[in-house]
Amino acid sequence: MNGPVALSRRATLAEARLVFAEAGGRTRLTLQHIPYPFHITRPFHLGDGPAGMATLYLQSSSGGIYRDDRLSFDLEVKPGAAAHVTTQASTIVHDTKGGWAGLDIRLRVGKGAFLILAQDPLVLFPEAAMRSHLDLVIDPEASVILADGAGTHDPMGKAGRFARLDWKTCVRSPAEDLLMLDCWRVDGQDFADQDGPLHGQGGVGTVTILTRKPLDARGLEAGLRGMGCQAAASALPHAAGLVLRLLGPDGGFIASALDTAVRAAAALLGSPLAPRRK
Amino acid sequence: MQALLHMLWQSDSAFPSGAFAFSHGLEGALGVKEDWSIHRIAALFATILRHRWSTADRVILVQAHRHADDRRRLAAIDRQFEAASLTEPLRVGSRRQGRAFLTSHARLRSPGAPALKEALDRKEILGHLPVLQGAIWRQLGMDERQASLAAGYAALSSLASVATRLGRLGAIQAHAIVRDLLPVLDQTVAQPVGDDAMPSSFVPWLEIMALEHAQADLRLFVN
Numbered sequence A: 001m002n003g004p005v006a007l008s009r010r011a012t013l014a015e016a017r018l019v020f021a022e023a024g025g026r027t028r029l030t031l032q033h034i035p036y037p038f039h040i041t042r043p044f045h046l047g048d049g050p051a052g053m054a055t056l057y058l059q060s061s062s063g064g065i066y067r068d069d070r071l072s073f074d075l076e077v078k079p080g081a082a083a084h085v086t087t088q089a090s091t092i093v094h095d096t097k098g099g100w101a102g103l104d105i106r107l108r109v110g111k112g113a114f115l116i117l118a119q120d121p122l123v124l125f126p127e128a129a130m131r132s133h134l135d136l137v138i139d140p141e142a143s144v145i146l147a148d149g150a151g152t153h154d155p156m157g158k159a160g161r162f163a164r165l166d167w168k169t170c171v172r173s174p175a176e177d178l179l180m181l182d183c184w185r186v187d188g189q190d191f192a193d194q195d196g197p198l199h200g201q202g203g204v205g206t207v208t209i210l211t212r213k214p215l216d217a218r219g220l221e222a223g224l225r226g227m228g229c230q231a232a233a234s235a236l237p238h239a240a241g242l243v244l245r246l247l248g249p250d251g252g253f254i255a256s257a258l259d260t261a262v263r264a265a266a267a268l269l270g271s272p273l274a275p276r277r278k
Numbered sequence B: 001m002q003a004l005l006h007m008l009w010q011s012d013s014a015f016p017s018g019a020f021a022f023s024h025g026l027e028g029a030l031g032v033k034e035d036w037s038i039h040r041i042a043a044l045f046a047t048i049l050r051h052r053w054s055t056a057d058r059v060i061l062v063q064a065h066r067h068a069d070d071r072r073r074l075a076a077i078d079r080q081f082e083a084a085s086l087t088e089p090l091r092v093g094s095r096r097q098g099r100a101f102l103t104s105h106a107r108l109r110s111p112g113a114p115a116l117k118e119a120l121d122r123k124e125i126l127g128h129l130p131v132l133q134g135a136i137w138r139q140l141g142m143d144e145r146q147a148s149l150a151a152g153y154a155a156l157s158s159l160a161s162v163a164t165r166l167g168r169l170g171a172i173q174a175h176a177i178v179r180d181l182l183p184v185l186d187q188t189v190a191q192p193v194g195d196d197a198m199p200s201s202f203v204p205w206l207e208i209m210a211l212e213h214a215q216a217d218l219r220l221f222v223n
Helices: A188-192 A217-226 A251-268 B002-010 B026-030 B038-066 B071-084 B088-107 B113-121 B129-139 B144-165 B171-190 B204-214
Strands: A013-023 A026-033 A038-040 A054-060 A070-077 A082-087 A091-093 A101-109 A114-118 A122-124 A129-138 A143-152 A164-172 A178-186 A203-210 A230-235 A241-248
Touching (some): A013 A038, A070 A082, A143 A164, A178 A188, A178 A203, A217 A230, A217 A241, A230 B088, A230 B204, A241 A251, B026 B038, B038 B129, B038 B171, B038 B204, B071 B088, B088 B129, B088 B204
Parallel strands (some): A013 A070, A082 A114, A091 A122, A101 A129, A122 A143
Antiparallel strands (some): A230 A241
């Protein structure tokens, strides 16, 4: 999936960029470049999370991701700022008809800053081939919560399988030390296999908490077990924080579980969140 | 011929590599109350081989084999495997097994092993098993494919042994699975590994089972 790009007429190339910075006790959006198909709401200050945190919804105006789309999203949170960026809903990846689509997210979070990037799960339609890469550079004194996942759906009801999902989450320090690497590739057949990686579940999610604060992994799991989710958390390598894996029957369930887990993670960090309307 | 004999020696489960103490998440998985037929256990083994061992351990082993003489590069490969091992029981298990494997080779005075053991004791390397397998087996004269096959066979044989000791398989059933999965092993080992390839692993259910297993009061295996 890394070969030469043969672009079709429908392909979308888009590079979005947002910068958050703290000013006067509130986090403000100081730079925004949001080309089609990205769309954002204005920042809200809901009075939850760290003091002055801005909440912003990230939306798509295209109805999903299509063949040969190459989307990138750069987000920077300046020192001392606090931002919560969340998608409006799951993003559909349509049949890429033998090609593939890609989303590259690059995050930079400064000293004393706080970021939640909560993405609803990708929903992979039959024959979709998707590359989803996220690279984060995090200051040792920053805290970040990442939530993402994937599920499937066949609108024709014929149990069609997606073609391929190529996933990477890479976290480095400002000195370029590799802190964490979550890298995997799977096709739709193995994703759906009763004895495959998901053991018959229809969706997978991951919540990653990057912080130097000591956290109780069990505190992250408790709320999820109550909703019937298979989930367990682990300490990350290099004492970089915690990672939570969760499995559920479909993308909708994973979206709810991710929301529950993100709120539990924020509470563990001492910055509880009010429920968000979507 | 010498390299082939070394390959047989190193894939022998009697070699004191510490493998007997680790289930690689299997004890937790097979502890789930399900209909664990021989076919389903074979499918689980195939998933572990294809989605974890082949794409993570084997990639690291091959890179370590290529750079066995470059201590700095070896340490970087080791750190990359550490960063990619998100599930703590499996990460710690790989390091503990690596230390046991290296300690045996150092005591046997295998070429390169005493120096690597000193590097491990000085914390210059972390000592993950596939890194040490690649480095030591290169010194023993095994080529990349032989080293990969030895490690893959040892991993498969270890899974079969764990399932047998847990009472999920009889000895004949275990070896039927090993026999049936040899072609899978052959196919995975044939896949090329780039020098810049990153270790990738996708076994979320097994990871969850390994993490739950780590909380259990009664366990036969370390992980």
